[in-house]
Amino acid sequence: MANELGNYKTCVSARSTDKEILKCSQDGGIVTQLFAFALEEGIIDGAIVAGPGEEPWRPQPMVAMSKDELLAARGTKYNISPNVSFIKEATRSFGLDKVGIVGTPCQMQAIRKGMLYPFGWRDVPDKIALALGIFCMENFPYQSIVQLVEDHAGQKLENVSKMNIGKGKFWVYTDRGAVVDLPLKVTHKYEQPGCHVCLDYVANLADISTGSVGSPDGWSTVFVRNAKGETVWTKAVAAGCFETKPIEQVKPGLELVTKLANEKITKNQKTIAGRASFGAGKALRNPYI
Ligand SMILES: Cc1cc2nc3c(=O)[nH]c(=O)nc-3n(C[C@H](O)[C@H](O)[C@H](O)COP(=O)(O)OP(=O)(O)OC[C@H]3O[C@@H](n4cnc5c(N)ncnc54)[C@H](O)[C@@H]3O)c2cc1C
Numbered sequence: 001m002a003n004e005l006g007n008y009k010t011c012v013s014a015r016s017t018d019k020e021i022l023k024c025s026q027d028g029g030i031v032t033q034l035f036a037f038a039l040e041e042g043i044i045d046g047a048i049v050a051g052p053g054e055e056p057w058r059p060q061p062m063v064a065m066s067k068d069e070l071l072a073a074r075g076t077k078y079n080i081s082p083n084v085s086f087i088k089e090a091t092r093s094f095g096l097d098k099v100g101i102v103g104t105p106c107q108m109q110a111i112r113k114g115m116l117y118p119f120g121w122r123d124v125p126d127k128i129a130l131a132l133g134i135f136c137m138e139n140f141p142y143q144s145i146v147q148l149v150e151d152h153a154g155q156k157l158e159n160v161s162k163m164n165i166g167k168g169k170f171w172v173y174t175d176r177g178a179v180v181d182l183p184l185k186v187t188h189k190y191e192q193p194g195c196h197v198c199l200d201y202v203a204n205l206a207d208i209s210t211g212s213v214g215s216p217d218g219w220s221t222v223f224v225r226n227a228k229g230e231t232v233w234t235k236a237v238a239a240g241c242f243e244t245k246p247i248e249q250v251k252p253g254l255e256l257v258t259k260l261a262n263e264k265i266t267k268n269q270k271t272i273a274g275r276a277s278f279g280a281g282k283a284l285r286n287p288y289i
C-alpha cells in the first residue's frame, strides 16, 4: 500500500458480468454494476449519478432508483456533475435513507468533509451508505468540451457516443462510427485551473474507487478501501456480479497507476508552490503612480 494510491484493503482488475451494463459503460461497468447490486440488496435506496442534462454531454446530477435509471447515466462526462450538491435533495425530496453517490476524488473529499463538519447537512451524514470514487487526472469546463469536440475533433456533440482519455490521447467516438483522437497537448490548455492543484488521482477517500488505468481495455482497476467497501464488494463478487483477476496478473497493472498518481502529485505540488510564492518579494505597487 503506497501513499500515492491511498489506503486500500485489496486491489483487483474486474469487469461486470452483465452484458447490458458493459455495453455502454465507460470501462468495466464497475460503478453501474455496484449500484445496481446495492439497490437490489437494499444496501442503498437510491444513487446520485451524473445523468443526462439539457445539453449534450453536460451532466446533471440525478437520483437513480432503478437499474434502468442507472443505465441511462452510464459513461464518463468530462465536465463537472455537481453530485455532492444533490445529497440534501436526495435525502429530503427523494426521501432516501441510504444514499449511494459516485464522484471524482475532489467530490469524495467534499463528502467526507461534509460528514465530519455537517454545516447545513442536518440528518444527512449518516445516510451516505456507499461512496464510489472514480480516478481523475483532470476535468474540463463544459465550454471546453464543446471547443474540443466541435472545433478540434470536428464532430457535433449530439452525435458523440463516447469520450475517453487514454493512451496519451483524448478520444471522441460518434454514433456513426467515426473515431477522432486529439493529442493531450491540444487539450491541456482547456483543463480546469483548479485541477492543477489537486493531489488525489485515485479517490483515496471513497469506499471503493475505480478507473481504467492499470487494467486491459474493457476492464477496470478497483481499490476496495475500507470495511464498508469490503462488505459490499465481497457480497457482489459472491453473487456473480463481477469477473475478477489479481491485479498482479494484468498488464500494465499497478505500476502504471502508481506512476500516473506520482506524476499528478509532483506536477501539481509544483503549481501549488508556484502559486504560494506568486508575487512574493515584490511590494504591491500601482504602476500608474
Ligand atoms: C473528469 C474525469 C476524469 C477521469 N480521469 C480518469 C483517468 O485519468 N484515469 C482513469 O483510469 N479513469 C479516469 N476517469 C474514470 C473513468 O473515466 C470511468 O469513469 C471509471 O473507470 C468508471 O467506469 P465504469 O465503467 O466503472 O463506470 P460506468 O458504469 O460507466 O459508470 C460511470 C458512473 O460515473 C458517473 N459519472 C460520469 N461522469 C461523471 C462526472 N463528471 N462526475 C461524477 N460522476 C460521473 C456516471 O453517471 C456513472 O454513474 C475519469 C472520470 C472523470 C469523470
Ligand code: SF4
Pocket: 104, 105, 106, 107, 136, 137, 138, 139, 192, 194, 195, 196, 198, 199, 200
Ligand atoms: S483533477 Fe482533482 S479537482 Fe479536478 S475534477 Fe479531478 S479530482 Fe476534481
